[in-house]
Amino acid sequence: MINPVWLRSFCTLVEVGHFTRTAERLHMTQSGVSQHVRKLEQHLERSLLIRQGKRFTLTDAGSRLYREASAIVESLSDLERRIGADPLHDGVVRIMSPGSVGLKLYPHLLELQRRHPKLVMDYRFAPNADVERAIADYRVDVGIMTSPSSLDEVGIKPVGEEPLLLVTPKNMSEPRWEQLMELGFVDHPDGAHHAGLLLGANYPEFHHSNQFPLAGFSNQISLILQPVSMGLGFTVLPAYAVEAFPARELVQTHRLSKPASETLLLCFRRNQPVANRVRTVIEAMREGLGLGAGDSH
Known part of the structure; x- marks a missing residue:
């Protein structure tokens, strides 16, 4: 040669x-x-x-x-x-997060892509464990998690808090324990965890979400509130998922006396240089979460 x-x-x-x-x-x-x-x-x-x-x-x-x-x-x-070359607005950026924060961020990032069509968003919804593994395996450029990482390869940085809300059918104004027991729980992949954080802090009777009759289950974040809106049960969800539900007028959200929330953690591959296009997206993610500009790691 x-x-x-x-x-x-x-x-x-x-x-x-x-x-x-x-x-x-x-x-x-x-x-x-x-x-x-x-x-x-x-x-x-x-x-x-x-x-x-x-x-x-x-x-x-x-x-x-x-x-x-x-x-x-x-x-x-x-x-x-x-x-x-390391352009600010050119290339694919791979993002992964739980569904609730994804519902908040994805439209915001699409608006960024509309302004810069060569900056392409590859956004996946996934639970924390999948986000963590994808970061460690170089399959994702940046992610959001709601629990600390157990892997040395994954670095994290707090970027916000997402309140948890009790959501019931529209006709329930002050949810008493007996009413929740009668309604039943609409479960989802993080249902037990979310219920434990919010209901455990506000109802002395609460020990585990299994105490409630099962009123349904969905692993699609956009569908979890559908049965609640039809009066078929109640659930506990992060605020962004509730905001994104198109029929919010058919459900009642409750901010209980002892608030509970999840910390949103920006996650990235530790010790890996951050490309400029990824920095651009991280700043847009911070803006989408109502935060000011900050360093990308």
Whole structure:
């Protein structure tokens, strides 16, 4: 295989037409340029130049090589520029978070993409364990979790709090324990955890969400409140999920006397440089959560 550095020296020499000026342009010595040309000739077993002091003319083989090689050298130079570039608004950014905060952030990030169409959002909803694993395995650029990471590879930084809300059918104004027991619990993947945080702080009778009759289950964040809106049960959800429900007028949210919330944790691959496009998205995520600008890690 031909050494591309030799090709670059040869093509530059042909374009400049002078060994000394070629050496200056490439920040080399004149003997270095001559050596690259000789190595090319030895490799190809063809004379490429007819030397005339510090000037030269091309042989037929030299002319053919220049026609073919100039496009290759330009392509390699363009590749170097593209790889070395670190644009703010160009490229795919892979994001993963639990569904509730995702419902809040995804429309905000799509607006960012609308302004910068080359900045493409790849947004996945997933539970904390999947977010953590995806960050560790380099499958995601940045994520949001609501629990600390157990993996050394994953760094975290608090970026906000999301309140938990008790949500009942519209006709329930002050939810008593007996009413909740009669209604039953609409469960979801984080249902036991959320109920434990909020109901455990406000109802002495509460021990576990299994105490309630099961009124339904959904793993789709946008559908969990559907049965609640139909009077079929109650649930506990983060505030962003409640805000995103299109029929909010059919449910009643309750902020109990002892509030409970989840800490939102920005998560990233520890000790990995952050690309500028990812920094752009992180700042947009902070804005979407109502926070000011901050460092990206």
